[in-house]
Amino acid sequence: NAGVMQNPRHLVRRRGQEARLRCSPMKGHSHVYWYRQLPEEGLKFMVYLQKENIIDESGMPKERFSAEFPKEGPSILRIQQVVRGDSAAYFCASSPRAGTGNEKLFFGSGTQLSVL
């Protein structure tokens, strides 16, 4: 009964390095969402993907951030040339169908990114 799996759980990077965060949705789920949570703040939507498609990236920073959800394998959130302001918890969620309104999201445990 595996839920949404995120790895790594903790990731430490130096400024300028790349961070790759992985998310495996629940079995049977083909819709993935990424959220970011800065310290002492609520979750902020970043991007919504279906298999091989980005559906809504309205919350993604215009530069350095990208996301993919390939046909095979986990969804990847990639942050290039990380800066200290990227330090945050990144949560992934999945759902089996598109936003019908009556479809709850299941969240992973998150990846805590620390940029030194």
Place this chain on the structure above:
Amino acid sequence: DAKTTQPPSMDCAEGRAANLPCNHSTISGNEYVYWYRQIHSQGPQYIIHGLKNNETNEMASLIITEDRKSSTLILPHATLRDTAVYYCIVRANTGNQFYFGTGTSLTVIP
């Protein structure tokens, strides 16, 4: 998606009912009300959701006013493990995302 307003914090005595209010005065007819909670730094946990009617499950009850402009999440017998931040969210049937506000930090007191 409509925005929500919640009190920033609440206390509740252990064993008593915790009633968490939420205002969503701009909610549209096709928007559902969802409640999630986040314990410490864990991922958000689904609690309950509804459209018009009151809902109950093993975790909580959701009371939605007739005009749908507000709702209340009820934890019938709060325990220390219910200490968490509770988020009230409204989501359209065409919405691709959940909008998380600042939530209510509930502290259950022994």
